[in-house]
Amino acid sequence: MSSRFVLDAYDWLVTSAPENPQNPADALPKSWDPSAVEAELYQGWVDAGYFEADPASDKPGYSIVLPPPNVTGSLHMGHALDHTLMDALTRRKRMQGSEVLWLPGMDHAGIATQTVVEKQLAADGKTKEDFGRERFVEKVWDWKRESGGTIQGQMRRIGDGVDWSRDRFTMDEGLSRAVQTIFKRMYDDGLIYRAERLVNWSPVLQTAISDIEVKFEEVEGELVSLRYGSLDDSEPHVIVATTRVETMLGDTAVAVHPEDERYKHLVGTTIYHPITGRQIPVIADDYVDPEFGTGAVKITPAHDPNDFEMGLRHNLPMPTIMDKTGKIADSGTRFDGMDRFEARVKIREELAEQGRVVAEKRPYVHSVGHSERSGETIEPRLSMQWWVKVDKLAEAAGDAVRNGDMVIHPKSQEPRWFAWVDNMHDWCISRQLWWGHRIPIWYGPEGQVQCFGPDETAPEGWEQDPDVLDTWFSSGLWPFSTMGWPDKTPELEKFYPTSVLVTGYDILFFWVARMMMFGTYVAGDEAIGGGKVPFKDLFLHGLVRDQHGKKMSKSRGNGIDPLDWVDRFGADALRFTLARGANPGADLSVGEDHAQSSRNFANKLFNATKFALMNGAVVSEIPARGDLTDADRWILDRLDQVRAEVDEAFEKFEFSKACEALYHFAWDEVCDWYLELAKVQFAEGDVRAANTKAVLGTVLDQLLRMLHPVIPFVTETLWKVLTGGESLVVASWPVASGVPADDDALRRVEDMQxxxxxxxxxxxxxxxxxxxxxxxxxxxxxxxxxxxxxxxxxxxxxxxxxxxxxxxxxxxxxxxxxxxxxxxxxxxxxxxxxxxxxxxxxxxxxxxxxxxxxxxxxxxxxxxxxxxxxxxxxxxxxxxxxxxxxxxxxxxxxxxxxx
Structure with a gap:
């Protein structure tokens, strides 16, 4: 690491100053203009190597891995909050003497990235099939090199102190090797298997998608009550209600509650299906709610998750009656070839003609899953996929929290964690895409099936499985794959397990759970050593909402571009606004007024420091307390108290408390009171004035150090001029003075106030x-x-x-x-x-x-x-x-x- 800071970033400070300024304040401009300094300051830090971690250092290690944003993504307010908090933690720990690694990177984002490139091809009238798999994947890599990674430039804009020399990508060679290695280990251990199960199916993307890529929306549909069995009231019949009439083509039973007296005589018999003409059984199952509707439900195991579980319990047939595009297929009816929504209308019309539509409710508002990427309605569909058996892995992830190996902040989120990991279903890890980590399973000409690791080669004539892995599979390895696993590396030895994971509570069940399962699975591995978990602390923050508490979304038009705030108010204002509102597990509401207030705070610091410099404030040894005024002793005592409050808040991830303490100390006590009192003492012109200059300089020095992790740009600018030091990035964090507080001075100052x-x-x-x-x-x-x-x-x-x-x-x-x-x-x-x-x-x-x-x-x-x-x-x-x-x-x- 360079021992000197590149001073070019400060050229703007002295362009209009005298060649040998008589006062340090002359080196500052008239007012604070973030746009004039931020980019050069940041590049100066990077060029000086301040953010580069040295695994050979004898300093204690502290590490955070950046939750990898999608390669297609751009910075949104959630990212800005994440990054601000991680940057604050790492900057403070670096100042406290730790060897800090904040490791950046990006996720290949299988579905999102493939969709972007396919849309580009479609604009030219082409599809991926026109190029074939290999050439298409090359085109995706070309797009990644040319257009991917927009967010990295935006990270620089807000001041992310990441180690760019260790920037990783989930599809790079090292991480791909880690993916193949762990897949083979888990496959050999019987934890990965192939089976036909129900998945979230996207007819547009023609792939299974993960739960996190399904967004539920309230839609206006219809609830249709249908009569199965005889139209003669004296003959066996039941009435069921459904919002998806088309799925009845895949019905294989009607279910009732075993204690429902209305239907006990029908249980074990069969009943006429009005479209297929088949006789389907009437079964009894505790899942059915006898109080809901008629107390009877149709069972379509291949197209409903609850019906699927019931089908397993009762060994029901599970015919799939839709193809990959969402069209009716293989139903043996005249509706084959119709789109699912067209079939819904046509089947309802036919049932109405038969006199089987008992009731219709329109509009019927209900929650329906939609693909986050393509927007269409998700179709639950029975499909042959690859799965991870999660019971033992999830149990280990739960025990890690129960045993205290990992601590969740806030503790109130623990029940949600246990509710998820203790009831987790097996994880579908295969995707029907071309972009991603291809599943390392090969099929031989004689029906052989074998998994090959990264250092193995499949025999000639064998064919590889066409599916790729769920993006969450590779990102689940992120804490250790990015540090060189499965090899034993200096980075793993120094920085793993990582110190803390900072992320939103909304992905607790997806990414965090995956990392914990993988981390506990490889615990004790030779390369990992004794690390039982991938991170020791898990800090969960809330969602960023608008100033009215509404969730930000494109449809509402209430989203805020964080880079717009950087342009208008400065990066420090954006960061301080977010950090000041960040409490563990709680959502935060932000608006333009908050950003303006934060900008005003930066201006206040700038003006106060400039005033202090103009009046001779210096950073020097503090005189003996007996030689100081009450005001001097009071502000030094308050500085000690605030430092303790800030330290305690940071250790508890209570960023809001830390920011509030610093804000009110800086504005209410230093600026509104002590600076005014200092003016009086400066006017004395004697030793008291000299003492006050030393006290004021020291207070500002320590205050700027404590504010630096959250607002690095204005503090760096002011501290450099105030102290002549190299950089706040590598300056030391304030420590307790060790001087007992002067209660009499406090009383007199408070009475005076x-x-x-x-x-x-x-x-x-x-x-x-x-x-x-x-x-x-x-x-x-x-x-x-x-x-x-x-x-x-x-x-x-x-x-x-x-x-x-x-x-x-x-x-x-x-x-x-x-x-x-x-x-x-x-x-x-x-x-x-x-x-x-x-x-x-x-x-x-x-x-x-x-x-x-x-x-x-x-x-x-x-x-x-x-x-x-x-x-x-x-x-x-x-x-x-x-x-x-x-x-x-x-x-x-x-x-x-x-x-």
Missing amino acids: KLVTEIRRFRSDQGLKPSQKVAARLAGIEDADLVAQVPAVRSLARLTDPEDGFSATASIEVRLTRATVIVELDTSGTIDIGAEIARLRKDLAAAEKDLAATSGKLSNDAFLAKAPEPVVAKIRTRKQVAEEEIARIDARLKELGQA
């Missing part, structure tokens, strides 16, 4: 201009132990010393920790008498309400008998304060002529 706030409120109520100075006398300052704070109070509240002949025309009383301070002001010609009276009456009403409440409690014998003495004492004090406040206000109102 309360006093200034009350004076400012009075001035505002009176309509006094913020710049207008008012003569005032402060009584009770000594008793309140605030003598040293008087210059600050007068400066911040715009008060001047009283001169000879001073006469107060208004006064306010502020009750502080040790005493009440009376502020007498000469507002001659400036006070709004009406406003002052209104303010006093408002305060009087509040005091009278408190007096009534406390008096009521103290006169309640039952309350006094049960309440602890400290509580009663506190209420007595409140009552006394209210009485004194009422007396004071009454006196003041009399002075103003209000009896």
Whole structure:
């Protein structure tokens, strides 16, 4: 790794500055412009090698693998949230002294990528069959090299500190070798098998698809009640209801509940099928709900998942009556060759002519699965596919959480995890595509079936299985295949198991479960070593929603392009908005107002640091606490407290808490209070001014370090100029000062803040201009132990010393920790008498309400008998304060002529 930062990224800072600026602030522009610096800053970090991990380092290892985005994809808000949180974690750990690997890569996205290329061919009137498998796959690789990976450039835009030297792709040579290796191991262990089972079938793509690629939508369909059996009411018959009339061509039974008295006489008999003319059995099964509809259901095992399970239990025939394109086929009826939706209409018409349509409900709104990629209605279809036997693998994935080998954050997501892995069905891993990892099964001329590993060659004349593997199969190996498995590598030794996986809770059951199953399966492997799980912590964040809490979608038109926010507000604003809303397991709502607020925060930091530099703030050794003012000690103590809060929040993945603590410390305490107090102390021009410059410089230095993981660009720019250091990316993370907090300084500063706030409120109520100075006398300052704070109070509240002949025309009383301070002001010609009276009456009403409440409690014998003495004492004090406040206000109102 380079030991020096490439300084070209900072050329823009000094183009208009003097050759030898007298003040570091001269190296900063007038205002913060993210677009002028972000790209060069990022490239500087990459060129310096800051993000490259060294497995030979003696530092403790810390690793995260990037959930691989699709090669066809582009950055959306979900990605931006994922990446922001991972970047924050890795940047902080690097600053804390860990050797950090954040490993990037992309998924080949079988269906999505093949669809993109097929659409391009279709535009030229071609299909993949016109080229053949080998040439088509070459065309997909060409597309990947030319057009794939848009998201990688977008990752750079938002500042992802990934190790680009280790960028991986699920179809590259090393990962392909890992896929073949684990497939053969699992096949040889009896965990992979071929069987005819029900799958999600896409008639457009003509392949099985995974559950995660099925999106359920509410649609307006129809519910048709049909009569099976005799049309004579005195003869056996049943009425069933269906939303998919066409599937009745594949019916092989009618089912009822075994305890349903209405149908007990029919169980074990057969009944007439009105279209095929076959006699089908009436069976009894506990699955049937006797309270739903007529209590009888048609059973089509090859085209419904629940019917399939019932068909297995009752050994029913399972005829497939649709081909790969969704057309009726092999039903032996006149409907063969019709599209499934056309057949639905025609069959219903024929049944109506027979007098078998008992009832129709239109529209009937129900949930229907659709292909995420092609949009058409999914057809459950019986198909010969390859499967993973998951029972033992899923059990190990569940036990890993139960045993604490992997910890889920938040813990509230654990029940969902167990509900999934403890009830998982075998996994269909084959896809009828050409782009992807081809299944390494070969068939010999004599009917032989054999699996060949990556270092084996099939005999001449053998043919390979035409299917490819589900994309989730290869991405399930991601945590260790990307580090060189099945070989034993330095990366695996240093960085595996990975430290944490950051992802959305919505793919907990798909990608995360697959990785856990594979990770526990290879645990103890020679290359893996002792790693029992692929990651030690699993952090699940929520979905990014719009400002109204609605899920973002194209149909709603409420999606937000994160790169648009980067262009308009800067990458830091995007990142801070997302991190500030990120709580474990909870969704977050974001809107343009949030991004503007985050941009304003970056501007505030920039202006505050520039002001500090202009006034001589330096990063130097802090003087002894005894030589510092209360304000200096207070801000240093608060810095220590905030650092502890931020550390605790980061360790618990509570990004929102960390950001809130830093935001309010920076804005409310450093900028709104300490900078103002520092101005007063700078004016002293003595040793106190020099001390304050050191304190202010130190506070900003530490604050910028803590903010850097979330907002790296503005903090890097400011910290470089403030400290002259190499880069925040490789700077150290703040640690505790070890100095005990000064409670007296805290009390005095908080009392001073309360006093200034009350004076400012009075001035505002009176309509006094913020710049207008008012003569005032402060009584009770000594008793309140605030003598040293008087210059600050007068400066911040715009008060001047009283001169000879001073006469107060208004006064306010502020009750502080040790005493009440009376502020007498000469507002001659400036006070709004009406406003002052209104303010006093408002305060009087509040005091009278408190007096009534406390008096009521103290006169309640039952309350006094049960309440602890400290509580009663506190209420007595409140009552006394209210009485004194009422007396004071009454006196003041009399002075103003209000009896």
